[in-house]
Amino acid sequence: MTAPAWPATAADPYSLALRSGRGPLFLRRADGRRLPLDIERWCAVPDAADRTVLGRCTGSVLDIGCGPGRMVAALARGARPALGIDTAPAAVERTRSTGGKALLRSVFQRLPQEGWWGSVLLIDGNIGIGGNPAALLRRIRQLVTPGGLLLAEAAPVEVAERFEVRLEDDRGATGPAFPWARLGQRALRATAEYVGWTTAGQWTVADRHFLALRAPGPGGEGR
Known part of the structure; x- marks a missing residue:
């Protein structure tokens, strides 16, 4: 088990941005570079x-x-069984307020229906959760049904990197440091296949890059 995606409190920059539905919000790296988080898009309809x-x-x-x-x-809304998990109470609250089901939980904690999910979503940069994509992809294999599907979003550029970040808003408020990672489409595919996933498809829409990854079927082996 590892730490949650990012430490969240009621007043951290991420929670405040979710409650307002507005950014700007960034992940600030130790080298000073900032990665923007698209809060407005996340808070809109798909x-x-x-x-x-x-x-x-x-x-x-x-x-x-x-x-x-x-x-x-x-x-x-489409009457599909779905559950969201997030480590920020504000995220769980907002999800529930829009009609979705959500739990305050890390992916590395015990979850409902382990081994029985037909599909798992890992989008909006969430391949970075925990700072170790291979460990995260192995964990997700425990969650899906044999032959289940992972729909994952890659970074918009070809990169494979792990680093520490802090959440930061435009006023300079920051949260505690936590590990993060970024993988471009090729690196995500290679990492996924190394730990036992099979690539079932890949596509790009509006400069966002996605992979459909298939878990081994019944009796399948993997790293």
Whole structure:
């Protein structure tokens, strides 16, 4: 087990941004570079790129790091069984307020229906959760049904890196440091296949890059 995606309190920059539905919000790296987080898009309804992900979901759906819950709420509106998990209370609250089901939980904690989820979502940069993509992808294999599907979003550039970050808003307020990672499409595919996933598809919409990854079927082996 590892730490949650990022430490969250009622007054940390991430929680405040989720409650307002507005940024700007960044992940600040130790080297001073800032990675913008698209809070406004996350708090809106699913866009065209999101809909390509939703349309590929099969069975019950688990959204890891669901944030304000746009994907879970959209699935609920379509009468699809779906659950979001997030380590920020504000994210869980907002997801529930829009009609989605959500739990305050890390992916590395015990979850409902382990081994029975038909599809798992890992979008909006959430391949970075825990700072160790291989460990995260192994954990997700424990969550999906044999032959289940992982729909994952890659970084917009080809990169493979692990580092520490802090959440920061435009007023300079920051949260505690936590590990994070970024993988471009090629690196995500290679890492996933190394730990036992099979690539079932890849596509790009509006400069967002996605992979559909298939877990081994019954009796399948993997790293």
